[in-house]
Amino acid sequence: MICDGNVDQQVKAGGEDIEVVNTFNFLESLIVEEGGSSQEIKRWLAMARTSAIAITDIWKDRGISRTTKMNIMDALVFPIATYGSETWAIGRADRSRIQALEQWCWRKMLRISWKEHKTNIFVRSQIGDHTSLC
Structure with a gap:
Protein backbone atom coordinates (compact mmCIF):
# COMPACT_ATOMS: atom_id res chain seq x y z
CA MET A 1 0.00 0.00 0.00
CA ILE A 2 1.26 3.44 -0.87
CA CYS A 3 -0.01 6.21 1.38
CA ASP A 4 0.30 9.82 0.25
CA GLY A 5 2.64 8.93 -2.57
CA ASN A 6 2.77 8.36 -6.30
CA VAL A 7 0.39 5.45 -6.93
CA ASP A 8 1.94 4.86 -10.36
CA GLN A 9 5.24 4.02 -8.74
CA GLN A 10 6.15 0.31 -8.68
CA VAL A 11 7.66 -1.14 -5.53
CA LYS A 12 10.16 -3.97 -5.96
CA ALA A 13 11.58 -6.46 -3.50
CA GLY A 14 14.18 -8.99 -4.57
CA GLY A 15 13.74 -7.88 -8.17
CA GLU A 16 10.00 -8.71 -8.19
CA ASP A 17 7.12 -6.23 -8.36
CA ILE A 18 5.06 -5.96 -5.19
CA GLU A 19 1.29 -5.70 -5.62
CA VAL A 20 -0.18 -2.32 -4.65
CA VAL A 21 -3.41 -2.67 -2.63
CA ASN A 22 -5.98 -0.29 -1.11
CA THR A 23 -6.46 -2.24 2.15
CA PHE A 24 -4.76 -5.06 3.99
CA ASN A 25 -5.08 -6.91 7.27
CA PHE A 26 -2.07 -6.62 9.58
CA LEU A 27 -2.14 -8.31 13.00
CA GLU A 28 -5.97 -8.40 12.93
CA SER A 29 -6.16 -4.67 12.15
CA LEU A 30 -7.53 -3.39 8.86
CA LYS A 69 -25.50 -12.15 32.03
CA MET A 70 -23.89 -8.72 32.37
CA ASN A 71 -20.58 -10.38 33.28
CA ILE A 72 -20.90 -12.62 30.22
CA MET A 73 -21.54 -9.55 28.06
CA ASP A 74 -18.48 -7.86 29.55
CA ALA A 75 -16.31 -10.96 29.03
CA LEU A 76 -17.46 -12.27 25.65
CA VAL A 77 -19.02 -9.50 23.58
CA PHE A 78 -17.63 -6.09 24.53
CA PRO A 79 -13.93 -7.11 24.28
CA ILE A 80 -14.56 -8.02 20.64
CA ALA A 81 -16.19 -4.63 20.01
CA THR A 82 -13.27 -2.75 21.52
CA TYR A 83 -10.36 -4.86 20.25
CA GLY A 84 -7.65 -2.52 19.00
CA SER A 85 -9.58 0.57 20.07
CA GLU A 86 -6.42 2.11 21.53
CA THR A 87 -5.33 2.97 18.00
CA TRP A 88 -8.70 4.12 16.61
CA ALA A 89 -9.37 7.70 15.62
CA ILE A 90 -13.02 7.89 16.71
CA GLY A 91 -15.24 10.48 15.05
CA ARG A 92 -18.79 11.48 15.94
CA ALA A 93 -20.35 8.87 13.61
CA ASP A 94 -18.09 6.13 14.99
CA ARG A 95 -18.97 7.03 18.58
CA SER A 96 -22.64 6.85 17.63
CA ARG A 97 -22.13 3.38 16.11
CA ILE A 98 -20.39 2.13 19.25
CA GLN A 99 -23.15 3.48 21.49
CA ALA A 100 -25.81 1.96 19.23
CA LEU A 101 -24.14 -1.46 19.44
CA GLU A 102 -23.91 -1.20 23.21
CA GLN A 103 -27.61 -0.34 23.52
CA TRP A 104 -28.51 -3.13 21.09
CA CYS A 105 -26.52 -5.62 23.20
CA TRP A 106 -28.19 -4.56 26.44
CA ARG A 107 -31.64 -4.76 24.81
CA LYS A 108 -30.77 -8.22 23.48
CA MET A 109 -29.63 -9.36 26.92
CA LEU A 110 -32.69 -7.88 28.67
CA ARG A 111 -34.99 -9.21 25.94
CA ILE A 112 -36.45 -5.75 25.30
CA SER A 113 -37.88 -5.49 21.80
CA TRP A 114 -37.76 -2.25 19.82
CA LYS A 115 -41.53 -2.64 19.49
CA GLU A 116 -41.92 -2.05 23.23
CA HIS A 117 -40.87 1.61 22.73
CA LYS A 118 -38.57 1.61 25.77
CA THR A 119 -36.09 4.47 25.80
CA ASN A 120 -32.34 4.09 26.07
CA ILE A 121 -32.60 5.76 29.47
CA PHE A 122 -34.97 3.00 30.61
CA VAL A 123 -32.55 0.35 29.33
CA ARG A 124 -29.67 2.05 31.17
CA SER A 125 -31.74 2.13 34.36
CA GLN A 126 -32.21 -1.63 34.08
CA ILE A 127 -28.45 -2.15 33.72
CA GLY A 128 -27.58 0.11 36.62
CA ASP A 129 -24.28 1.86 37.14
CA HIS A 130 -22.29 0.25 34.33
CA THR A 131 -19.39 1.81 32.45
CA SER A 132 -20.13 2.73 28.85
CA LEU A 133 -17.92 1.57 25.97
CA CYS A 134 -17.15 5.15 24.93
Missing part, protein backbone atom coordinates in the same frame (compact mmCIF):
# COMPACT_ATOMS: atom_id res chain seq x y z
CA ILE A 31 -5.16 -0.85 7.33
CA VAL A 32 -6.81 1.37 4.72
CA GLU A 33 -5.29 3.72 2.18
CA GLU A 34 -7.25 6.74 3.50
CA GLY A 35 -5.88 6.15 7.00
CA GLY A 36 -9.17 6.36 8.93
CA SER A 37 -10.58 3.92 11.46
CA SER A 38 -14.23 3.76 10.41
CA GLN A 39 -13.95 0.54 8.41
CA GLU A 40 -12.02 -1.09 11.25
CA ILE A 41 -14.62 0.02 13.82
CA LYS A 42 -17.51 -1.24 11.70
CA ARG A 43 -15.77 -4.60 11.24
CA TRP A 44 -15.20 -5.17 14.98
CA LEU A 45 -18.71 -4.01 15.88
CA ALA A 46 -20.17 -6.47 13.37
CA MET A 47 -18.12 -9.29 14.91
CA ALA A 48 -19.33 -8.31 18.40
CA ARG A 49 -22.95 -8.29 17.21
CA THR A 50 -22.46 -11.77 15.73
CA SER A 51 -21.05 -13.05 19.02
CA ALA A 52 -24.00 -11.60 20.97
CA ILE A 53 -26.41 -13.33 18.60
CA ALA A 54 -24.50 -16.61 18.93
CA ILE A 55 -25.24 -16.79 22.66
CA THR A 56 -28.95 -15.96 22.41
CA ASP A 57 -29.74 -19.08 24.44
CA ILE A 58 -27.93 -17.53 27.40
CA TRP A 59 -29.95 -14.30 27.10
CA LYS A 60 -33.19 -16.30 27.01
CA ASP A 61 -32.32 -18.52 29.98
CA ARG A 62 -34.33 -17.35 32.99
CA GLY A 63 -32.18 -19.46 35.31
CA ILE A 64 -29.16 -17.20 34.77
CA SER A 65 -29.15 -14.01 36.83
CA ARG A 66 -28.94 -10.56 35.26
CA THR A 67 -25.59 -9.98 36.98
CA THR A 68 -24.16 -13.13 35.45
Whole structure:
Protein backbone atom coordinates (compact mmCIF):
# COMPACT_ATOMS: atom_id res chain seq x y z
CA MET A 1 0.00 0.00 0.00
CA ILE A 2 1.26 3.44 -0.87
CA CYS A 3 -0.01 6.21 1.38
CA ASP A 4 0.30 9.82 0.25
CA GLY A 5 2.64 8.93 -2.57
CA ASN A 6 2.77 8.36 -6.30
CA VAL A 7 0.39 5.45 -6.93
CA ASP A 8 1.94 4.86 -10.36
CA GLN A 9 5.24 4.02 -8.74
CA GLN A 10 6.15 0.31 -8.68
CA VAL A 11 7.66 -1.14 -5.53
CA LYS A 12 10.16 -3.97 -5.96
CA ALA A 13 11.58 -6.46 -3.50
CA GLY A 14 14.18 -8.99 -4.57
CA GLY A 15 13.74 -7.88 -8.17
CA GLU A 16 10.00 -8.71 -8.19
CA ASP A 17 7.12 -6.23 -8.36
CA ILE A 18 5.06 -5.96 -5.19
CA GLU A 19 1.29 -5.70 -5.62
CA VAL A 20 -0.18 -2.32 -4.65
CA VAL A 21 -3.41 -2.67 -2.63
CA ASN A 22 -5.98 -0.29 -1.11
CA THR A 23 -6.46 -2.24 2.15
CA PHE A 24 -4.76 -5.06 3.99
CA ASN A 25 -5.08 -6.91 7.27
CA PHE A 26 -2.07 -6.62 9.58
CA LEU A 27 -2.14 -8.31 13.00
CA GLU A 28 -5.97 -8.40 12.93
CA SER A 29 -6.16 -4.67 12.15
CA LEU A 30 -7.53 -3.39 8.86
CA ILE A 31 -5.16 -0.85 7.33
CA VAL A 32 -6.81 1.37 4.72
CA GLU A 33 -5.29 3.72 2.18
CA GLU A 34 -7.25 6.74 3.50
CA GLY A 35 -5.88 6.15 7.00
CA GLY A 36 -9.17 6.36 8.93
CA SER A 37 -10.58 3.92 11.46
CA SER A 38 -14.23 3.76 10.41
CA GLN A 39 -13.95 0.54 8.41
CA GLU A 40 -12.02 -1.09 11.25
CA ILE A 41 -14.62 0.02 13.82
CA LYS A 42 -17.51 -1.24 11.70
CA ARG A 43 -15.77 -4.60 11.24
CA TRP A 44 -15.20 -5.17 14.98
CA LEU A 45 -18.71 -4.01 15.88
CA ALA A 46 -20.17 -6.47 13.37
CA MET A 47 -18.12 -9.29 14.91
CA ALA A 48 -19.33 -8.31 18.40
CA ARG A 49 -22.95 -8.29 17.21
CA THR A 50 -22.46 -11.77 15.73
CA SER A 51 -21.05 -13.05 19.02
CA ALA A 52 -24.00 -11.60 20.97
CA ILE A 53 -26.41 -13.33 18.60
CA ALA A 54 -24.50 -16.61 18.93
CA ILE A 55 -25.24 -16.79 22.66
CA THR A 56 -28.95 -15.96 22.41
CA ASP A 57 -29.74 -19.08 24.44
CA ILE A 58 -27.93 -17.53 27.40
CA TRP A 59 -29.95 -14.30 27.10
CA LYS A 60 -33.19 -16.30 27.01
CA ASP A 61 -32.32 -18.52 29.98
CA ARG A 62 -34.33 -17.35 32.99
CA GLY A 63 -32.18 -19.46 35.31
CA ILE A 64 -29.16 -17.20 34.77
CA SER A 65 -29.15 -14.01 36.83
CA ARG A 66 -28.94 -10.56 35.26
CA THR A 67 -25.59 -9.98 36.98
CA THR A 68 -24.16 -13.13 35.45
CA LYS A 69 -25.50 -12.15 32.03
CA MET A 70 -23.89 -8.72 32.37
CA ASN A 71 -20.58 -10.38 33.28
CA ILE A 72 -20.90 -12.62 30.22
CA MET A 73 -21.54 -9.55 28.06
CA ASP A 74 -18.48 -7.86 29.55
CA ALA A 75 -16.31 -10.96 29.03
CA LEU A 76 -17.46 -12.27 25.65
CA VAL A 77 -19.02 -9.50 23.58
CA PHE A 78 -17.63 -6.09 24.53
CA PRO A 79 -13.93 -7.11 24.28
CA ILE A 80 -14.56 -8.02 20.64
CA ALA A 81 -16.19 -4.63 20.01
CA THR A 82 -13.27 -2.75 21.52
CA TYR A 83 -10.36 -4.86 20.25
CA GLY A 84 -7.65 -2.52 19.00
CA SER A 85 -9.58 0.57 20.07
CA GLU A 86 -6.42 2.11 21.53
CA THR A 87 -5.33 2.97 18.00
CA TRP A 88 -8.70 4.12 16.61
CA ALA A 89 -9.37 7.70 15.62
CA ILE A 90 -13.02 7.89 16.71
CA GLY A 91 -15.24 10.48 15.05
CA ARG A 92 -18.79 11.48 15.94
CA ALA A 93 -20.35 8.87 13.61
CA ASP A 94 -18.09 6.13 14.99
CA ARG A 95 -18.97 7.03 18.58
CA SER A 96 -22.64 6.85 17.63
CA ARG A 97 -22.13 3.38 16.11
CA ILE A 98 -20.39 2.13 19.25
CA GLN A 99 -23.15 3.48 21.49
CA ALA A 100 -25.81 1.96 19.23
CA LEU A 101 -24.14 -1.46 19.44
CA GLU A 102 -23.91 -1.20 23.21
CA GLN A 103 -27.61 -0.34 23.52
CA TRP A 104 -28.51 -3.13 21.09
CA CYS A 105 -26.52 -5.62 23.20
CA TRP A 106 -28.19 -4.56 26.44
CA ARG A 107 -31.64 -4.76 24.81
CA LYS A 108 -30.77 -8.22 23.48
CA MET A 109 -29.63 -9.36 26.92
CA LEU A 110 -32.69 -7.88 28.67
CA ARG A 111 -34.99 -9.21 25.94
CA ILE A 112 -36.45 -5.75 25.30
CA SER A 113 -37.88 -5.49 21.80
CA TRP A 114 -37.76 -2.25 19.82
CA LYS A 115 -41.53 -2.64 19.49
CA GLU A 116 -41.92 -2.05 23.23
CA HIS A 117 -40.87 1.61 22.73
CA LYS A 118 -38.57 1.61 25.77
CA THR A 119 -36.09 4.47 25.80
CA ASN A 120 -32.34 4.09 26.07
CA ILE A 121 -32.60 5.76 29.47
CA PHE A 122 -34.97 3.00 30.61
CA VAL A 123 -32.55 0.35 29.33
CA ARG A 124 -29.67 2.05 31.17
CA SER A 125 -31.74 2.13 34.36
CA GLN A 126 -32.21 -1.63 34.08
CA ILE A 127 -28.45 -2.15 33.72
CA GLY A 128 -27.58 0.11 36.62
CA ASP A 129 -24.28 1.86 37.14
CA HIS A 130 -22.29 0.25 34.33
CA THR A 131 -19.39 1.81 32.45
CA SER A 132 -20.13 2.73 28.85
CA LEU A 133 -17.92 1.57 25.97
CA CYS A 134 -17.15 5.15 24.93
